[in-house]
Structure formats: C-alpha cells, structure tokens
Amino acid sequence: MGDISIIARKFDDGKHVQYGWSGNGGYYKMLGSKLLEWYTEPESVEYLFGLGQFSFLGAPGSENGGYGWLFTTVPTGEPHWVGTTEREIFSRIAFIDYGYLYDTDNKWYYVIPGPFRIKVPLEYIDKHLDERSYEFDERKHIEREVIKHIFEDYYMNNAEFKTFIETEMDESESDIYIKLKAEDFPIHELFDHYKKVFSYFDDWVVIETDKDNSEISEIIMQKRAEEHVETCLWRKSYSGNDL
Structure with a gap:
C-alpha cells in the first residue's frame, strides 16, 4: 500500500461528515489538482459524492467512458460512509497519507494525517509545490x-x-x-x-x-x-x- 487518500465533506449542519476512499496516488498532483479544477462548486461536489467511493478521479462524466485513463473516474461501487465528526474520516482505512475535506464554507482543505490532523486550504498547497508539482x-x-x-x-x-x-x-x-x-x-x-x-x-x-x-x-x-x-x-x- 502507498499514497492512500480519503475524500470527505462536511454537511451544512456542521455535525455530520461523509467520507470514503479516493484511491492510491492521492497526492496533490493526481487528486487535489482535479478537485480544484472540476469540483469546487456545491453542485459539482454533490455530484462527486453521488458517485460513491472511487479508486481514481477524473473529469465529471468520465465514469461513463470516452476519456483517457488519466481523466477517467473509476468508482468502486461502494457508497461513502457517514459519521458525526471529522475525527472519523481517518478511522476506516489504515495508513492514510492524504485527506481532502470539503467544509461548510464550500472550500477544499488538504488534511495532513498524523499525530495532529493538520487542515490547510487546498489552494495554499496549490501555490507551494516544488519544481515537479509535489507538496x-x-x-x-x-x-x-x-x-x-x-x-x-x-x-x-x-x-x-x-x-x-x-x-x-x-x-x-x-x-x-x-x-x-x-x-x-x-x-x-x-x-x-x-x-x-x-x-x-x-x-x-x-x-x-x-x-x-x-x-x-x-x-x-x-x-x-x-x-x-x-x-x-x-x-x-x-x-x-x-x-
């Protein structure tokens, strides 16, 4: 296993969270950049989570075919889990390396798992990549x-x-x-x-x-x-x- 990622969103009540696997290779270049490009508005996020868990993220509609592999979403067929706190989003899968949380302010956050879960605006990560676009x-x-x-x-x-x-x-x-x-x-x-x-x-x-x-x-x-x-x-x- 390696580069495992979790995607999550907070519901508007601020008390419940929906979360699930979003594939390996979950670093910004492969996953976070796509969230910022295609899935930032509430309607597109609703659509995204309607697909269930996925092993790879591509463009909207790509799960139906017609796109190259790098831009094709691959749903697993499993629905997302629902919890009552953001603290649960790392609880169902071991050795998670990357977290992406869509919060009640309708913004994506990059969450660094570890002893502390460090929540950072995803747009900040986008502006602080190295020469190979890694964070x-x-x-x-x-x-x-x-x-x-x-x-x-x-x-x-x-x-x-x-x-x-x-x-x-x-x-x-x-x-x-x-x-x-x-x-x-x-x-x-x-x-x-x-x-x-x-x-x-x-x-x-x-x-x-x-x-x-x-x-x-x-x-x-x-x-x-x-x-x-x-x-x-x-x-x-x-x-x-x-x-």
Missing part, C-alpha cells in the same frame, strides 16, 4: 511551523500552557523545542517522546492563510477537551487565550 517539502514546512507555534507563540501567549510546561515537564520548553527542531519529523517526535505536551492539545490543527492563500497567517490550536469541537467552528469560538 512533500511544504508538508514538512507546515509541520515545523506547528511546532514553532506551540513553543513560541502559544507558550508565550497562553499562561495556562506556560504553567503546564513549567510544572508538568522535566525539561524546559526551550530544551524540548531545540530537540524537536533537530528532527526530520518533529510532530512525530513530540507524539513519541513528549506525550504530555501532545495530549494537551486537540488532535486537529487549523492553518489559516492570507486572502490569496500565499502565506500562513495564523495557526489555530485548541486545548484538548472531553468533546472535540469541529474545526469549522473554531474561528467562531476564538477567544484569544484558549486557542
């Missing part, structure tokens, strides 16, 4: 920015978290941060070796960008609670000290 370097950059946010902005601006680090951890925040910065995959190191810090936060992270999706404008994190608040509501519940 792998940018994924690493985003993960490093999340670590930086935790141990710089969040630590400095959240008194409760600062107290937590000082009372619950054997190392200072600067010592932990220095060690994590030296790692290729710092978020996985945070999860493996500093579970208390990782578990302080909700396991979803929201990346907000500027108007033209060129730069990261804000990283939003929630303190872990007994019940997960859907990320489509995080901006509405923003309090300044809690995120």
